[in-house]
Amino acid sequence: MGTVFSFDVRGGDPGAVRAALDDAVAGLRRADAVFSTYREDSQVSRLARGEITVGECDAEVAEVLGLGAEAERAAGGWFSLRYAGRLDPTGIVKGWAAERAARRIAAAGASGVSVNGGGDVQLLGAPEPDRPWRVGVSDPLRPGGLAAVVSTAGARELAVATSGTAERGAHIVDPRTGRPARTDLVSVTVVAPRLTWADCWATAAFARGAQEGLAWLESLPDAEALLITADDEVRCTRGLAAHLD
Structure with missing residues (x-):
């Protein structure tokens, strides 16, 4: 998946949680092997x-493709499972992989789990x-600064995902043209219960x-x-304030 994952796990039986953490890490490695578009022998490439x-x-391939198709419908075509026709x-x-890893660890009895995949949590x-x-939430126009701080107060599950040009340049593609999106935005951060959707919606x-x-x-x-x-200019949805610290 071309990124670094980090874990912060609290509580639970140490043995059970450690086993679940190992399983979650193995699951991330397996997802990379299955879904990588850079590996000629991955299942997705084949x-x-x-x-x-x-x-x-x-x-898992059918699961992810099904979720992706759902995202395409919900986004009205502004999200796509294809790049350059492929x-x-x-x-x-x-x-999806980061969320699945977090839920595996929580299911083993951990009282608190944070899984960060390349800045999406x-x-x-x-x-x-x-x-x-x-x-x-990093401020894309002020390196090292923060645009906001999101809190899980009152929520048992929450995800934070950001899409933009600050870290990787113009890498987000307009599905209608197949070219980098021409937009007046530098970043979008979405807060939602599930990272699977927060990441898609931000993009x-x-x-x-x-x-x-x-x-x-x-x-x-x-x-x-x-x-x-x-x-x-900072623009927010009406309910965002409830999640800010």
């Missing part, structure tokens, strides 16, 4: 070339009783641009967002 069918792939589920795999439970998780909203992206995000249930334009 599927894209027509060498195998979805039915011949691991069950199957490429990269836009959904990282969020799935949070479950709490780090300590009466203390929420907090996630800083789709960025491609839409500030006005259309904000209006679309307002229409989504259980999703709030912070958008920053190239003119240093």
Whole structure:
């Protein structure tokens, strides 16, 4: 998946939680082997070339493709499972894999789990009783600065995902043209219960641009967002304040 994952795990039986953590890490490595578009022998690469069918792939492939198709419908075509006409589920795999890893660890009895995949975070439970998780949202126009701090106060699960140009340049593609999205935004951060969707929605909203992206995000249930334009204007969905520290 071309990124670094980090874990912060609290509570639970040490042996059970350690085993679940090891299993989660192995699952991330397996996801990379299955879904990588850079590996010629990955199942997704072979599927894209027509060498195998979805039915011949691991069950996770059908799951991810199904979720991706759902994201395409919800985003009105502003999210895609294809790049340059070729199957490429990269836009959904990282969020899905990080969320799945977090839930595996929580299911083993951990009272608090944070899984960070390249800056996109799935949070479950709490780090300590009466203390929420907090996630800083980087300011893309002020290196080292923060645009906001998101808190899980009042929520047992929350995800924070950001799409933009600050870290990787113009890498987000407009599905309609196949070219880098021409947008007035520099970043979109989405807060939602599940990282699978938060990551997809941030990407789709960025491609839409500030006005259309904000209006679309307002229409989504259980999703709030912070958008920053190239003119240093900050726009937020109406319910975002409830998640800010």
